[in-house]
Amino acid sequence: xxxxxxxxxxxxxxxxxxxxxxxxxxxxxxxxxxxxxxxxxxxxxxxxxxxxxxxxxxxxxxxxxxxxxxxxxxxxxxxxxxxxxxxxxxxxxxxxxxxxxxxxxxxxxxxxxxxxxxxxxxxxxxxxxxxxxxxxxxxxxxxxxxxxxxxxxxxxxxxxxxxxxxxxxxxxxxxxxxxxxxxxxxxxxxxxxxxxxxxxxxxxxxxxxxxxxxxxxxxxxxxxxxxxxxxxxxxxxxxxxxxxxxxxxxxxxxxxxxxxxxxxxxxxxxxxxxxxxxxxxxxxxxxxxxxxxxxxxxxxxxxxxxxxxxxxxxxxxxxxxxxxxxxxxxxxxxxxxxxxxxxxxxxxxxxxxxxxxxxxxxxxxxxxxxxxxxxxxxxxxxxxxxxxxxxxxxxxx
Amino acid sequence: xxxxxxxxxxxxxxxxxxxxxxxxxxxxxxxxxxxxxxxxxxxxxxxxxxxxxxxxxxxxxxxxxxxxxxxxxxxxxxxxxxxxxxxxxxxxxxxxxxxxxxxxxxxxxxxxxxxxxxxxxxxxxxxxxxxxxxxxxxxxxxxxxxxxxxxxxxxxxxxxxxxxxxxxxxxxxxxxxxxxxxxxxxxxxxxxxxxxxxxxxxxxxxxxxxxxxxxxxxxxxxxxxxxxxxxxxxxxxxxxxxxxxxxxxxxxxxxxxxxxxxxxxxxxxxxxxxxxxxxxxxxxxxxxxxxxxxxxxxxxxxxxxxxxxxxxxxxxxxxxxxxxxxxxxxxxxxxxxxxxxxxxxxxxxxxxxxxxxxxxxxxxxxxxxxxxxxxxxxxxxxxxxxxxxxxxxxxxx
Numbered sequence: 017x018x019x020x021x022x023x024x025x026x027x028x029x030x031x032x033x034x035x036x037x038x039x040x041x042x043x044x045x046x047x048x049x050x051x052x053x054x055x056x057x058x059x060x061x062x063x064x065x066x067x068x069x070x071x072x073x074x075x076x077x078x079x080x081x082x083x084x085x086x087x088x089x090x091x092x093x094x095x096x097x098x099x100x101x102x103x104x105x106x107x108x109x110x111x112x113x114x115x116x117x118x119x120x121x122x123x124x125x126x127x128x129x130x131x132x133x134x135x136x137x138x139x140x141x142x143x144x145x146x147x148x149x150x151x152x153x154x155x156x157x158x159x160x161x162x163x164x165x166x167x168x169x170x171x172x173x174x175x176x177x178x179x180x181x182x183x184x185x186x187x188x189x190x191x192x193x194x195x196x197x198x199x200x201x202x203x204x205x206x207x208x209x210x211x212x213x214x215x216x217x218x219x220x221x222x223x224x225x226x227x228x229x230x231x232x233x234x235x236x237x238x239x240x241x242x243x244x245x246x247x248x249x250x251x252x253x254x255x256x257x258x259x260x261x262x263x264x265x266x267x268x269x270x271x272x273x274x275x276x277x278x279x280x281x282x283x284x285x286x287x288x289x290x291x292x293x294x295x296x297x298x299x300x301x302x303x304x305x306x307x308x309x310x311x312x313x314x315x316x317x318x319x320x321x322x323x324x325x326x327x328x329x330x331x332x333x334x335x336x337x338x339x340x341x342x343x344x345x346x347x348x349x350x351x352x353x354x355x356x357x358x359x360x361x362x363x364x365x366x367x368x369x370x371x372x373x374x375x376x377x378x379x380x381x382x383x384x385x386x387x388x389x390x391x392x393x394x395x396x397x398x399x400x401x402x403x404x405x406x407x408x409x410x411x412x413x
Numbered sequence: 414x415x416x417x418x419x420x421x422x423x424x425x426x427x428x429x430x431x432x433x434x435x436x437x438x439x440x441x442x443x444x445x446x447x448x449x450x451x452x453x454x455x456x457x458x459x460x461x462x463x464x465x466x467x468x469x470x471x472x473x474x475x476x477x478x479x480x481x482x483x484x485x486x487x488x489x490x491x492x493x494x495x496x497x498x499x500x501x502x503x504x505x506x507x508x509x510x511x512x513x514x515x516x517x518x519x520x521x522x523x524x525x526x527x528x529x530x531x532x533x534x535x536x537x538x539x540x541x542x543x544x545x546x547x548x549x550x551x552x553x554x555x556x557x558x559x560x561x562x563x564x565x566x567x568x569x570x571x572x573x574x575x576x577x578x579x580x581x582x583x584x585x586x587x588x589x590x591x592x593x594x595x596x597x598x599x600x601x602x603x604x605x606x607x608x609x610x611x612x613x614x615x616x617x618x619x620x621x622x623x624x625x626x627x628x629x630x631x632x633x634x635x636x637x638x639x640x641x642x643x644x645x646x647x648x649x650x651x652x653x654x655x656x657x658x659x660x661x662x663x664x665x666x667x668x669x670x671x672x673x674x675x676x677x678x679x680x681x682x683x684x685x686x687x688x689x690x691x692x693x694x695x696x697x698x699x700x701x702x703x704x705x706x707x708x709x710x711x712x713x714x715x716x717x718x719x720x721x722x723x724x725x726x727x728x729x730x731x732x733x734x735x736x737x738x739x740x741x742x743x744x745x746x747x748x749x750x751x752x753x754x755x756x757x758x759x760x761x762x763x764x765x766x767x768x769x770x771x772x773x774x775x776x777x778x779x780x781x782x783x784x785x786x787x788x789x790x791x792x793x794x795x796x797x798x799x800x801x802x803x804x805x806x807x808x809x810x
Contacts, residue, residue, distance in 0.1 A: 017610060017638050020577075023520040023670035032478060032676050059471045068465040068684065074456045076654040076688075081429060111508050111656065114678035123420040127524050127546055143677025149524055149546060180417075213414060241414050257473040257683030259508065273420035279429050280540025281511035285682050286654030287465065291473075 026146040030139055030348075030372025037355040038366055046359050049398035051386045052366040054189065054336065058254040058306055061298050067291040079286040081278040083109025083262070087293040091262065094296050098221065100234045100245075106264050108274050111284045113219050113248030113261035114140065119277045120244050120263055121148035123270055124213045129180045131215070134165065136339065136373035136380055138189045138217070153179070154375035159341045159383060162330035163191035165199045171206060181213035182206065187220040187230065190339055190373050190385040192332020194224055197231040204236050214239060219248040219261075220335040222303050225311050228333055240266040249292050251336075258288040310336050313388040313395055320399035321386075324406065339370055341383045343410065347371065350409055351384065358405045365402045423543040427536055427769025434752040435763055443756045446795035448783045449763040451586065451733065455651040455703055458695050464688040476683040478675040480506025480659070484690040488659065491693050495618065497631045503661050505671050508681045510616050510645030510658035511537065516674045517641050517660055518545035520667055521610045526577045528612070531562065533736065533770035533777055535586045535614070550576070551772035556738045556780060559727040560588035562596045568603060578610035579603065584617040584627065587736055587770050587782040589729020591621055594628040601633050611636065616645040616658075617732040619700050622708050625730055637663040646689050648733075655685040707733050710785040710792055717796035721803065736767055738780045740807065744768065747806055748781065755802045762799045 031053055038048055082088070088104045095102055110116040125131065127149030133141060135154035145152045153174045157163040171182070182203055187194045207214045216233035224230045233243045248261035265271055317338055318331050326343035344350055348369040358364055370383035388395060428450055435445055479485070485501045492499055507513040522528065524546030530538060532551035542549050550571045554560040568579070579600055584591045604611045613630035621627045630640045645658035662668055714735055715728050723740035741747055745766040755761055767780035785792060 017608060017664070019520055019667055019670050020523045020526070022523060023667075023673070026670070026673045026677070028673050029478070029676035053475070055475050057472070060473045064473070065468065065471075068468045071462065071465045074462075075454070076457045076461070076652040078450070078452050078653040081426070111682075112678065118678075122544060123416055126417045126419060129417070140677045140679070143674065147519060147544075147674065147677070211414060255473040256475040257680070259680070259682045267414070270416055270420075273416050273423070276420070276423045276425050277540065277544065279426035280423070280537045280544070281509065281515075282537070283654070283656070285508075285656045285685055288682055288685070 022146050027139070027142040027372065031368045034351060034355065034366065037352055041355045041364065045362060047363045048355070049363065049365045049390060049394060049401065051388070051390070051398060052368045054251065054387045054389060055256055056251065056254045056336070056389045057391060058309070060255050061253055061295050061302060063294045063298060064253060064255060064291040067294045068287065071287060076286060079283045079289065081283050082275055083107065083284060084286070084289045084293070087289045090293055090296040098232065100232050102234065102264055102266065106266055106271060108263045108271060108278055109284050109289060110261045110263055110278070111281075112250060112259040113217065113246050114144070116246040116248070116261045116263040117141065117144045117217065118147055119274050120215055120246060121145065121150050122277060123273045124215070124244070125150045125180045128178060130176070130178045131181045131183050132171065132174045132179060133183045134163070135375050136163070136190055136370055138185055139372045141183070142375070151178070152375050156376055156379060157191070157193070159328050159330065159339055163188065163193040163339070165195055165202070168202060168206060175210050175212075179210070179212060181215050183215040183217070185217040187224055187334025189220065189335050190337045190368070190370065192335050192337050192339070194228055194230065194334040200231050200233060200236055204239055207242050208238065212242070213244060214242050215244045215246065217246050219246070219251055221247075222252055223307065223310060223336055224334045225307070225314060226333060230334070234264065242267070244270065249295070253292070253295050255292070258291060259285060260288050260292045310388065312392060313390070314338070316392060316395050317386060317388045317399060320396070320403070324403060336388050338386050338388065339383055340386065342406065344382055344413070347382055347384045350406070353409055354405050358408060360401045360404050363397070363401055365398050365405065419543050424536070424539040424769065428765045431748060431752065431763065434749055438752045438761065442759060444760045445752070446760065446762045446787060446791060446798065448785070448787065448795060449765045451648065451784045451786060452653055453648065453651045453733070453786045454788060455706070457652050458650055458692050458699060460691045460695060461650060461652060461688040464691045465684065468684060473683060476680045476686060478680050479672055480504065480681060481683070481686045481690065484686045487690055487693040495629065497629050499631065499661055499663065503663055503668060505660045505668060505675055506681050506686060507658045507660055507675070509647060509656040510614065510643050511541070513643040513645070513658045513660040514538065514541045514614065515544055516671050517612055517643060518542065518547050519674060520670045521612070521641070522547045522577045525575060527573070527575045528578045528580050529568065529571050529576060530580045531560070532772050533560070533587055533767055535582055536769045538580070539772070548575070549772050553773055553776060554588070554590070556725050556727065556736055560585065560590040560736070562592055562599070565599060565603060572607050572609075576607070576609060578612050580612040580614070582614040584621055584731025586617065586732050587734045587765070587767065589732050589734050589736070591625055591627065591731040597628050597630060597633055601636055604639050605635065610639050610641060612641045612643065614643050616643070616648055618644075619649055620704065620707060620733055621731045622704070622711060623730060627731070631661065639664070641667065646692070650689070650692050652689070655688060656682060657685050657689045707785065709789060710787070711735070713789060713792050714783060714785045714796060717793070717800070721800060733785050735783050735785065736780055737783065739803065741779055741810070744779055744781045747803070750806055751802050755805060757798045757801050760794070760798055762795050762802065
C-alpha cells in the first residue's frame with residue numbers, strides 16, 4: 017500500500033527534525049540551550065491560568081464553530097487598543113494560528129492556485145500549502161538588506177493567472193523584519209491592481225522594538241474585500257500549548273465560507289478560549305515588561321553575533337528571531353555537528369538551519385535562525401558556546 | 414474578489430444550519446429540547462476536571478507534535494483493555510477526531526482519489542473530504558434493514574482505479590448500527606483483494622447495547638499495513654470541548670507521514686491531553702453507569718417512536734442516535750416548521766434532518782436523526798411534543 021504523494025512530499029519540519037539528534041545528545045548527559053524553537057520562557061498571565069484552576073463547570077461541552085460569542089465580543093476591544101476596527105462577526109476563532117492559515121488558504125485558493133510569500137518564511141506555511149494544494153511562489157529577500165520588501169517590479173514578476181494572494185508575516189518569523197506602513201501601502205496597491213487577496217500573519221504584533229509602531233493590514237483603507245489577518249495568542253501570552261488563534265476579515269462572503277470549514281471540525285477548545293478571554297484586559301505593563309526583556313535579549317544576541325568574523329546579520333526590528341549568515345557551507349550539517357560532535361563543559365546549543373525557511377532551492381544553506389527565548393544569563397552562556405562551536409567547526413573542515 | 418470553488422462547494426453543516434431558526438425560537442421565549450446534536454448531558458469525569466483545577470505549571474507550553482509521550486504510553490493500556498494491541502508509536506494525538514480524519518484522508522489519498530463510505534454517514538466527513546480534495550463514494554444502506562452492510566457485490570461495484578480506502582463509522586453515527594465481526598472480516602477480504610486502506614471511526618466504542626461486543630478494525634489479523642483507526646475522547650468522557658482525538662495505525666510509513674502533517678500545526682492542546690491522560694484508568698463502573706443510562710434512553714425513544722403510525726425505525730445497537738423515516742415528504746421543512754411555527758405549552762423539539770447525512774441526491778429526505786442525549790424526563794416530554802408536532806404538521810399539509 018502506497019501512501020499519497022502529498023504525504024511523501026510534505027516538508028518535514030526543519031525545526032523539529034533535529035529532535036532525534038537532540039534526544040541522543042541529552043541521553044549522553046549533555047545540556048542543550050534551545051535557541052531552535054519559539055517557545056518563550058515567559059510566564060503565561062495569571063489571569064489565564066486562574067481560569068483553569070477556578071473552572072467549575074461539570075461538562076466540557078462543545079462551543080460554537082465560530083468561537084465563543086463572549087470571547088469574540090471581547091476580542092473586538094483588544095483590537096481597538098491596536099486601532100484595528102472590526103466587529104465581532106468579522107472573527108472566526110481557530111485552533112491556533114495554524115488552523116487560521118489552513119482555512120485562509122482553502123477559502124482563497126483552489127488546488128493549483130498560487131500565493132506569493134516573501135522568503136525566508138515561517139516554514140510551516142509549506143505544510144499548510146501542501147494540505148491546501150496551494151503552490152507558494154517565493155519572493156526572495158536578503159539577510160544583507162535586513163529582509164526588506166523587494167520592489168513592485170520584483171513582486172509583479174511572480175504574478176500570473178493562478179496567483180490568488182500575497183501573504184506576509186509581519187513582524188516576521190524568521191526574519192525579525194517589520195514592514196513600514198509604506199510597504200503595506202505598496203502591497204495594497206498591488207493587490208488592488210491585480211485583484212488579489214492579501215493575507216497578513218500578525219502573531220508577533222506586540223514584539224516590535226526601537227519605538228516602532230506596528231502597522232496591521234487592517235489599518236489600511238480600501239482593502240475591506242481583500243485583507244485577511246491571521247492571529248494567535250501563542251506568543252502574545254506565552255500560551256503556545258493553548259492552541260487558540262483567529263482569522264479576521266471584513267469580507268463577509270469569505271467569513272461565511274470560513275465558517276463552513278469551521279463547522280466541519282465543530283469547534284476550537286472551549287476552556288482554552290475562556291482562558292484567552294480572561295487575558296483580554298491584561299494591563300499594558302505586562303507587555304511593556306516582556307518587550308523590555310526581549311529587547312535586552314535581542315541586544316545581547318546581536319552583540320554576541322557581531323563578535324563573529326565574516327558573519328552577516330542585521331539587527332531585527334520585531335518578533336524574537338534573528339537570522340545569521342555564517343561563514344560555512346552547510347548550516348544543516350553544522351547544526352547536527354553541534355548536537356552530535358561538540359560540547360563545551362557538557363553543554364551545547366541547538367538552533368534551526370534556515371534552508372527550510374526558503375522555498376527557492378539552495379537559498380539559505382549557510383544561514384541559521386536563532387530564537388532569543390532564553391534569559392540573559394542562559395543566552396550569554398549559549399552564545400559563548402555557540403561561538404566556540406562555530407570556530408571549532410570551521411577549523412575542522 | 415471571488416472566494417475559491419471549494420469554499421463555495423463545502424457543505425454547510427446540516428446539523429448546525431438550523432441554529433439561526435433556533436435562536437429566533439428562543440428569543441420568542443420558547444424552550445427547545447435539543448435532540449439535534451450529540452452533546453451529552455453526562456458529566457465529564459472528576460479525574461479530568463481535577464487536572465484543570467490543580468494545574469500549577471507557569472507556562473502553557475507546546476507539546477510534541479505526535480502528542481505527549483506520557484499520554485500515548487497510557488493510551489496503550491486503555492486500548493489493551495479493549496483487546497487492541499498497539500505500541501505507543503502507532504499513535505498520533507490529534508485535535509479531536511476531526512483532525513485525525515483530515516490527516517488520514519490526506520495521507521491515504523491524493524486529490525481526486527476516492528473513499529467508499531456507507532451512507533448515511535457522519536455529515537462532517539463531507540467537509541473533511543472537501544478539504545482533502547477527496548471524493549466520497551456513498552454505499553447506500555437502508556433504514557428498513559437497520560443500515561446493515563451491503564453485499565460484497567454492492568461494495569465492489571463502487572471500486573475503481575481511484576479508490577483508495579473504505580471507511581466505516583462503527584458504532585455508527587447517525588445510524589446506531591454496530592457491524593458484527595463477520596462484516597469487518599468481509600471488508601478485510603475486500604481491501605486485501607483490491608489493495609485498499611480501511612479506515613474505522615470508532616469514537617462510540619463504549620456505546621454498544623444488548624450485550625453485544627464491539628469489534629475494532631485493529632482486532633483483525635492481516636491488516637497491519639491497511640488499517641487506520643480514528644478515535645476521540647469527546648463522547649467517551651463527555652469531553653467534546655477538549656478537542657482530543659487520535660489516529661492509530663501499525664503501518665509505520667503512514668504514521669511517519671502523518672507526523673509530518675502533525676508537525677505543520679505544531680501540537681494538539683497540551684493541558685487537554687493531560688486531562689485526557691487522567692481519565693485512562695477510570696473505573697469500568699463509570700462506563701457501565703453511562704451505558705445503562707443511554708440504554709434506558711434508547712428504549713424510551715424507540716418506544717415513543719413506535720407510537721407513530723407509518724414510521725420506519727429499527728432499534729439501534731450502538732452510539733446514541735436513532736434514524737426515523739417519517740410519513741412526510743421533506744424533513745428539512747418539518748424541522749424548520751417545528752422551530753418557527755409550532756410549540757406546545759411554549760416548548761418545541763429540535764432534531765437533524767437526515768438528508769445531509771447522505772451523499773446520494775434525494776436520499777434521506779423524509780428521515781431525521783435524533784440524538785438521545787437528554788435525561789428520561791426531558792426525553793419523554795420531548796417525544797410527546799415531537800409526536801404532537803408531527804401530527805399537526807401532517808394535518809396541515
